[in-house]
Amino acid sequence: MNGPVWAVVQQKDGRLQRSGRETIAAAQALARELGTSAEAVLLGDGLAAAGEELKGMALAGARVVEHPRLATYTPGGYVAALVPLVREERPAYVLFPHTYQTVDFMARLAQALDAGLLPEAIAFRRVDGEVRWTRPVLGGKLHAQVRTVGEGTVLVSLQSGAFPADGVEAGSAPLRQVAAAVDGVDLQREVRGFESAGGGAVDLSKAEVIVAVGRGVGGQEKLAPVEELARLLGGELAASRPVVDSGWLPRERQVGSSGQTVAPKLYLALGISGAIQHLVGMKGATAVVAINKDASAPIFKIATWGVAGDLHEIVPALNQALKERAGGA
Amino acid sequence: MKIAVCVKQVPDPEARLRVGADGAWIDEEGVAFVLNESDEYAVEEALRIAERTGGEVIAFGLGPERTREALRKVLALGASRAVLLSDPALLGGDALATGRALAAAIRQEGADLVLTGSASSDLGYAATGSVIAGELGWPHAWLVMGVELAEDRRSVRITREMEGGMNELSAVVLPAVIQVQAGINHPRYASLKGIMAAKKKEIREVAAAELGVDAGRLGRAGSRLETVSVALPVSGREVEWIAGDAAAVAAALVTKLEQEAKVLR
Ligand SMILES: Cc1cc2nc3c(=O)[nH]c(=O)nc-3n(C[C@H](O)[C@H](O)[C@H](O)COP(=O)(O)OP(=O)(O)OC[C@H]3O[C@@H](n4cnc5c(N)ncnc54)[C@H](O)[C@@H]3O)c2cc1C
Numbered sequence: 098m099n100g101p102v103w104a105v106v107q108q109k110d111g112r113l114q115r116s117g118r119e120t121i122a123a124a125q126a127l128a129r130e131l132g133t134s135a136e137a138v139l140l141g142d143g144l145a146a147a148g149e150e151l152k153g154m155a156l157a158g159a160r161v162v163e164h165p166r167l168a169t170y171t172p173g174g175y176v177a178a179l180v181p182l183v184r185e186e187r188p189a190y191v192l193f194p195h196t197y198q199t200v201d202f203m204a205r206l207a208q209a210l211d212a213g214l215l216p217e218a219i220a221f222r223r224v225d226g227e228v229r230w231t232r233p234v235l236g237g238k239l240h241a242q243v244r245t246v247g248e249g250t251v252l253v254s255l256q257s258g259a260f261p262a263d264g265v266e267a268g269s270a271p272l273r274q275v276a277a278a279v280d281g282v283d284l285q286r287e288v289r290g291f292e293s294a295g296g297g298a299v300d301l302s303k304a305e306v307i308v309a310v311g312r313g314v315g316g317q318e319k320l321a322p323v324e325e326l327a328r329l330l331g332g333e334l335a336a337s338r339p340v341v342d343s344g345w346l347p348r349e350r351q352v353g354s355s356g357q358t359v360a361p362k363l364y365l366a367l368g369i370s371g372a373i374q375h376l377v378g379m380k381g382a383t384a385v386v387a388i389n390k391d392a393s394a395p396i397f398k399i400a401t402w403g404v405a406g407d408l409h410e411i412v413p414a415l416n417q418a419l420k421e422r423a424g425g426a
Numbered sequence: 427m428k429i430a431v432c433v434k435q436v437p438d439p440e441a442r443l444r445v446g447a448d449g450a451w452i453d454e455e456g457v458a459f460v461l462n463e464s465d466e467y468a469v470e471e472a473l474r475i476a477e478r479t480g481g482e483v484i485a486f487g488l489g490p491e492r493t494r495e496a497l498r499k500v501l502a503l504g505a506s507r508a509v510l511l512s513d514p515a516l517l518g519g520d521a522l523a524t525g526r527a528l529a530a531a532i533r534q535e536g537a538d539l540v541l542t543g544s545a546s547s548d549l550g551y552a553a554t555g556s557v558i559a560g561e562l563g564w565p566h567a568w569l570v571m572g573v574e575l576a577e578d579r580r581s582v583r584i585t586r587e588m589e590g591g592m593n594e595l596s597a598v599v600l601p602a603v604i605q606v607q608a609g610i611n612h613p614r615y616a617s618l619k620g621i622m623a624a625k626k627k628e629i630r631e632v633a634a635a636e637l638g639v640d641a642g643r644l645g646r647a648g649s650r651l652e653t654v655s656v657a658l659p660v661s662g663r664e665v666e667w668i669a670g671d672a673a674a675v676a677a678a679l680v681t682k683l684e685q686e687a688k689v690l691r
Contacts, residue, residue, distance in 0.1 A: 213650030342609030
């Protein structure tokens with residue numbers, strides 16, 4: 098008999114986070130597959146409203162781990178709160194959303210429990226009686242099938258959007274308050290506050306057309322044709338992270354998991370490979386044009402129209418064609 | 427201050443990748459390898475802290491023999507010496523096994539601060555640094571976009587990226603492991619003098635047996651993950667290819683934008 102499958106979730110503004118609902122949907126699906134039960138652990142402070150939400154889900158149990166010291170995330174606090182629970186109940190899998198916060202503490206939790214660590218899964222399937230996980234590798238150019246070996250709990254984080262939140266099965270869950278063993282523990286970090294990362298001056302979320310450039314543009318001095326294209330289309334200029342890290346465009350124009358989330362009618366991805374951290378920021382676009390000289394680049398997996406070619410040849414030609422059209426040609 | 431920086435060699439992001447004969451990883455034949463992107467930023471940050479404090483930087487690399495090139499590059503940038511962990515018994519591990527080996531090697535050298543990149547661009551576990559911290563019993567912070575050493579050198583103030591365009595401002599007590607995010611600084615280029623000097627700097631090899639860790643907890647043997655296969659991703663949506671010379675592609679795109687995307691006025 099397999100141990101249960103757990104989903105560790107959090108709340109934001111009194112609601113379960115979307116990523117948490119996705120995690121619960123995945124836990125339910127995996128538990129069904131393994132013939133075991135799905136349970137949730139809600140971690141934080143001020144959890145009454147989010148707890149009510151859990152009550153309406155098909156879960157064998159929902160533990161609420163509430164403590165003022167968990168109001169602000171710290172790796173020491175979160176690990177200390179989870180270790181005794183996992184040790185006592187020995188779940189087969191503990192699922193987390195693959196958020197920046199989870200990544201920060203999940204390895205430390207695995208070490209404290211001597212558990213397995215499987216970050217950033219996007220799917221699972223049962224093959225020959227064992228679970229095979231899919232995770233992107235090499236910037237999403239390939240997908241790896243991974244199995245776990247050895248005994249004991251495995252901690253898995255799930256990439257955002259991999260398991261849709263609306264897949265949560267409704268039902269009823271018995272809620273249980275569990276003591277959080279965090280009094281006096283070393284939080285491992287003194288959080289002094291939060292600040293804006295410097296974005297915000299440009300709001301890309303309202304743009305109808307976005308012309309985005311990636312590392313493939315090759316340098317700041319090569320941006321002029323791309324800027325002209327954005328102007329001709331009445332669109333906003335955006336960038337992948339390496340373009341911003343290199344100082345070619347400001348941070349406020351970055352799209353992706355550590356930048357803005359956009360949903361234009363048209364997104365042009367020029368010299369962008371299509372790593373998952375970029376895709377999460379733009380997959381809501383209605384139509385995507387991708388221009389990349391590597392026809393196997395993952396960006397083409399989500400593109401509507403694809404051009405396997407050199408952006409430095411295509412973009413000037415496109416500008417020319419747009420100007421001719423505007424000129425009444 | 428003695429600063430350890432851990433680096434990995436990864437396939438050039440520009441490289442065309444083919445699945446290897448065993449189906450479980452890429453065919454490395456003909457693939458160029460480079461220093462992992464966020465590691466470059468970690469190296470620069472380490473050098474800056476060392477320069478400010480009059481300290482030294484020691485580079486650690488775990489990987490096959492070719493990892494020596496990556497270490498040589500870090501030495502050319504200004505690290506004083508390097509430690510190479512290329513023993514086959516240390517390779518093929520998950521983040522837990524790899525971090526365990528690196529932590530053991532760092533413990534032998536001693537360090538006040540360990541810097542790593544935030545994630546490797548090949549396996550992307552984004553965990554090796556925090557595992558090192560766990561093994562050493564030190565605090566850590568992942569995805570760091572700012573590091574400032576306190577006056578008394580007992581702690582560092584860090585700026586840590588969060589989702590949604592926010593940063594966490596916090597402090598961790600030293601010794602600690604800081605996992606540096608790309609973009610934290612502007613990495614320098616190696617000078618000719620640096621490249622020449624690097625040729626004489628020491629790269630010390632450490633074998634698995636010298637680490638004082640149970641062999642069953644290192645490398646592939648100590649790993650809880652096993653990659654069964656790798657393959658091109660499958661997608662639900664089929665891309666419509668537009669081919670031809672630049673002018674033909676441009677004309678076809680204009681038609682798509684006008685009639686289907688309806689974004690041209
Ligand atoms: C925690 C974390 C957060 C991150 N957040 C973000 C984020 O918010 N946004 C983001 O974008 N990334 C983010 N990343 C980085 C991400 O993982 C990728 O490294 C990044 O998206 C790659 O950017 P790119 O596609 O521009 O570069 P590359 O992956 O290097 O791709 C460049 C592409 O350009 C193509 N190319 C080269 N020359 C030409 C040419 N002349 N014409 C046409 N094509 C050409 C190449 O074939 C290649 O496909 C994050 C990473 C981490 C670890």
